Amino acid sequence: MRLSQYFLPTLRDDPNEAEIVSHRLMLRTGMIRQSSAGIYSWLPLGHRVLRKIEQIVREEQDRSGAIEMLMPTIQSADIWRESGRYEDYGKEMLRITDRHEREMLYGPTNEELITEIFRDSVKSYRDLPRNLYHIQWKFRDEIRPRFGIMRGREFLMKDAYSFDLTEQGARESYNKMFVAYLRTFERLGLKSIPMAADTGPIGGDLSHEFIVLAETGESQVFCDRDLIERSAPGEDIDYSADLTSIIEDWTDKYAATEEKHDPKRFEAEVASESRMSARGIEVGHIFYFGTKYSEPMNCKVQGPDGKLVAVQCGSYGIGVSRLAAAIIEASHDEDGIIWPDSVAPYRVALINLKAGDEETDAACEDLYGKLENAGIDVLYDDTDERAGAKFATMDLLGLPWQIIVGPRGLKQGEIEIKRRATGERQSLTPEAAFKRIVDTV
Numbered sequence: 001m002r003l004s005q006y007f008l009p010t011l012r013d014d015p016n017e018a019e020i021v022s023h024r025l026m027l028r029t030g031m032i033r034q035s036s037a038g039i040y041s042w043l044p045l046g047h048r049v050l051r052k053i054e055q056i057v058r059e060e061q062d063r064s065g066a067i068e069m070l071m072p073t074i075q076s077a078d079i080w081r082e083s084g085r086y087e088d089y090g091k092e093m094l095r096i097t098d099r100h101e102r103e104m105l106y107g108p109t110n111e112e113l114i115t116e117i118f119r120d121s122v123k124s125y126r127d128l129p130r131n132l133y134h135i136q137w138k139f140r141d142e143i144r145p146r147f148g149i150m151r152g153r154e155f156l157m158k159d160a161y162s163f164d165l166t167e168q169g170a171r172e173s174y175n176k177m178f179v180a181y182l183r184t185f186e187r188l189g190l191k192s193i194p195m196a197a198d199t200g201p202i203g204g205d206l207s208h209e210f211i212v213l214a215e216t217g218e219s220q221v222f223c224d225r226d227l228i229e230r231s232a233p234g235e236d237i238d239y240s241a242d243l244t245s246i247i248e249d250w251t252d253k254y255a256a257t258e259e260k261h262d263p264k265r266f267e268a269e270v271a272s273e274s275r276m277s278a279r280g281i282e283v284g285h286i287f288y289f290g291t292k293y294s295e296p297m298n299c300k301v302q303g304p305d306g307k308l309v310a311v312q313c314g315s316y317g318i319g320v321s322r323l324a325a326a327i328i329e330a331s332h333d334e335d336g337i338i339w340p341d342s343v344a345p346y347r348v349a350l351i352n353l354k355a356g357d358e359e360t361d362a363a364c365e366d367l368y369g370k371l372e373n374a375g376i377d378v379l380y381d382d383t384d385e386r387a388g389a390k391f392a393t394m395d396l397l398g399l400p401w402q403i404i405v406g407p408r409g410l411k412q413g414e415i416e417i418k419r420r421a422t423g424e425r426q427s428l429t430p431e432a433a434f435k436r437i438v439d440t441v
């Protein structure tokens, strides 16, 4: 993409309304724009990041055996009456009346809708287990939407729903999601820690929030420092195998959100130098709830003995849009964003230091063409801005690589490459620079 032809409304100054760094940087880099409280447009640069995050989430869901589908944003109130949640949900639910006076709503989550679909399609235990997911916008009329898309009213969520015959089966489905989440967040360049979370009236130990540590996080969390060093299972993970030992490894140390925190246990189980009390961002939440919806909604299958049994269910959410902000909170410096390679909106920033100079233009065009042909996304600054402003903008945007091309270097047959994360610079021939980048990307 040529910057001269792009739509990138960057801001020179910090916007007043932004309280946290990710919100400030997303506005300054022209990623998002507020349309009303807690509701945002994703401008081209932000949209690219959102799509990349979504794709990684999708790949890891698919790898674990979950099946993608798409449910609508607008739902009928009827199914929420069946589950008994229509009144309970209160003011967070955006209620809509259509022209026939039918009560509708903008879905805040999809347990009811998926349970209805499943109930009407599946009759036998032979069709279990299944895990169905979609990536769809949700609406929750939060009292205090804040921090930009971190806590929005409209936000993009991946939500998966598992259906099993037995509690043991449901536990296995839960474990698969647990592992898929570890892998997803690691691929996004994040260190996430699964923490015991509140299960509400159902009880049990089967709810975890996946937390990314950040000073600006909304959740207070307590954990053993050792957990930060763990790494997720590799992509050769066998989802058909028993995953219990992996889950045990990840849950053997103390980690709890404020609601589940037990100071006595914390002190007894964690050595004082390992005790960590920190702020965190909830990026995912997995939950086993048994027959909470299948029972009242009559989602039953015939078991091997011919008897009807209510299906055992769990739901599994990832805040896809929130992740864009969480990644920035975890990866930035005073000059701007530092995108992990996996989600960077473009992999390379190509900076022409003297647009209009024949030799410089030619060298840039050549590199631009070659990189694009090699399948590498390039944002090419071909404008006639001054060099200092170009450097500042590209540092702000935080693309992983910068290639800097100017007449002075070209006289020596050289251009410069810079790694945004480390600031490390190197002068190379254009051919060597191209090779270096192709080899590392």
Ligand SMILES: Nc1ncnc2c1ncn2[C@@H]1O[C@H](COP(=O)(O)OP(=O)(O)O)[C@@H](O)[C@H]1O
Pocket: 109, 140, 142, 149, 150, 151, 152, 153, 154, 155, 157, 282, 283, 284, 285, 317, 318, 319, 320, 321, 322
């Ligand atoms: N208002 C919001 N804005 C952005 N992301 C959200 C919002 N609410 C929830 N999410 C994301 O969706 C995931 C699943 O939501 P869920 O656990 O049902 O929400 P909550 O924890 O608010 O009850 C959360 O882990 C979070 O990453």
Ligand SMILES: [Mg+2]
Pocket: 209, 282, 284, 285
């Ligand atoms: Mg939650």
